[in-house]
Amino acid sequence: MSNHENHGSIKAYITGFMFSIVLTVIPLVLVLNHLLAKTALEVSILLAAVLQFVIQLFFFMHIKDGEGPRYNVMALILGIVFVVTIAAGTIWIMTFNSQVQ
Template sequence: MEHGHTKYPIGHIIGFLLSLAMTILAAIVALRSGLPKPAIMSIIGVLAFMQAGMQLFMFMHIKESDNSAVQIGNIIYSIIIALTIVLGSIWVMHN
């Protein structure tokens, strides 16, 4: 039974390991470092942004699409939704 996947998914494994490394690094920074809270939040934010971008390319196959205009529209929409959720959550927690 052929599913169209003939090569080993090395990209998925690399993406998984990178995601794991970034998550562990964020946990170490949050739990073990003596940095001030704004620095910790900035580092975690940068790691989260890097991980989201990496996952888009490694797992969601953004670069393999035939219709790039639709993909760009989907990415912009996803960024707007993610920013709305994150900024809205921060706003609610501070008020």
């Protein structure tokens, strides 16, 4: 039971943590202070979300580590399918909102 893999360094965790905090605060500030027009705001929030996703994968999910890339790639594809379904599906279904409001 001694094949412990690399679980990352404290420095990497702190960097990741800082990044994810910043990426959470940016959309919050943008929304609360009404800094951008609607479309620009939506695009920036989505952009921050995508970056957040990447940060999580690299700093916390150890996408680069592990015994072989096969499981990682499969899990990643599965995750992307889930996320795209949730986000794109919701946006598509809820577009009716613009017609009724």
